[in-house]
Amino acid sequence: MELTTQIGGSVTDGLAYLGALTRLGGRAAYYTFVAPFRGKPLRFESAISQAMQTGVGALPILSLITFFIGLILALQSAYELRKFGALNYVASAVAISMTRELGPLITAIVVIGRSGSAFAAEIGTMKVTEEIDALETMAIDPIHFLVTPKFIAMIVMLPCLTIWANSMGILGGALFGVAQADFTLVRYIQSSLDALFLRDITTGLIKSVMFGITITAVGCHEGLSTGAGAEQVGRSTTRAVVVSIFLVILVDLIFTALFFFVSER
Numbered sequence: 001m002e003l004t005t006q007i008g009g010s011v012t013d014g015l016a017y018l019g020a021l022t023r024l025g026g027r028a029a030y031y032t033f034v035a036p037f038r039g040k041p042l043r044f045e046s047a048i049s050q051a052m053q054t055g056v057g058a059l060p061i062l063s064l065i066t067f068f069i070g071l072i073l074a075l076q077s078a079y080e081l082r083k084f085g086a087l088n089y090v091a092s093a094v095a096i097s098m099t100r101e102l103g104p105l106i107t108a109i110v111v112i113g114r115s116g117s118a119f120a121a122e123i124g125t126m127k128v129t130e131e132i133d134a135l136e137t138m139a140i141d142p143i144h145f146l147v148t149p150k151f152i153a154m155i156v157m158l159p160c161l162t163i164w165a166n167s168m169g170i171l172g173g174a175l176f177g178v179a180q181a182d183f184t185l186v187r188y189i190q191s192s193l194d195a196l197f198l199r200d201i202t203t204g205l206i207k208s209v210m211f212g213i214t215i216t217a218v219g220c221h222e223g224l225s226t227g228a229g230a231e232q233v234g235r236s237t238t239r240a241v242v243v244s245i246f247l248v249i250l251v252d253l254i255f256t257a258l259f260f261f262v263s264e265r
Contacts (some may be wrong), residue, residue: 019244021217024143027214028151031144036250046149054115054150054158060163062110066098066165067104070172073097074126078181087181090118091188092195099196104204105252107158108211116219118242119150124233132224147220151213158212159205166204203259210251216243219237251252 023255036042046163077093135142170192175181183191222240226232 001183019112019194020212021221024115024147024221025217027143027149028148031148032152037145040144042152043058043145043149047152047242049216050149050153051157053118054111054153055161058161060112061114061163062107062161063168065110066103066168068108069102070094070098070169071175072172073102074173074176078176088191090172090177090181091183091191093193095170095192096200098166099200099204101204101252103169103254104158104162104208105248107161107165107208108139108215108248109245111154111158111212112241112248114216115154116215117241119216119219120222120226120239121135121233123147123220123235124226127226128228128230128233129222142224147216150220151216152211153180154216155209155213158208158215162204162208166201167179199259199263202254207252207255210247210255213245214251215244218247 031040032042073094074090077085077090080088081089081093123132123142126146132142135145170189173192174183174188175186178185213218219240222236222243226236
């Protein structure tokens with residue numbers, strides 16, 4: 001009976017948490033798409049600054065990681081394909097794996113580590129130092145002032161970073177293809193492009209938009225929910241990373257299943 005109670009409590013808490021994220025995302029969407037037509041202008045300068053930090057700042061580490069991921073995929077694919085004399089399919093395997101799944105997912109995980117945690121720490125520190133209360137005292141909505149620019153930046157930059165990650169992963173596979181599989185660079189790139197359909201790219205980009213919304217909602221929610229003290233800021237930051245990774249994987253599963261069943265029709 002006690003176990004059942006704990007499970008029920010965990011489910012209830014999880015649903016309440018998802019409800020809080022949905023409310024936060026809904027308010028940010030309102031300030032993004034509706035409020036500008038009612039006299040509340042968007043904070044474009046802040047959104048651009050967030051986009052530079054979130055997107056441009058992530059390029060070096062994201063490029064390195066996805067290049068290595070593409071190379072690893074090529075090596076792993078070749079290990080099995082060599083048995084069937086089908087090394088010429090390495091380019092297809094790497095391209096499809098990166099664009100459909102690994103490109104968006106690796107990008108999301110890198111951004112969680114860099115930006116999702118930063119959102120929670122920044123807003124959590126403002127909560128501890130009562131800057132959030134000061135904004136509310138001045139009749140400034142913290143969601144409009146702090147959260148909305150981050151939402152805009154993430155929704156725009158995650159697909160851009162995903163496209164870059166896909167390209168770097170394909171180039172990583174090309175290193176193996178040219179060195180070990182008798183490809184030329186041009187032929188490898190052409191084989192990768194021939195293997196891809198538009199839906200392979202668009203499904204990854206749709207996922208990346210949802211990942212961006214999820215990461216921002218969790219990071220900002222954890223920051224706004226921070227308790228008193230520096231220790232609570234650290235806990236909020238850690239929780240933002242852990243919960244974001246879990247929810248990104250869950251969102252990935254949902255959309256992968258959705259695209260699978262839609263493609264069957």
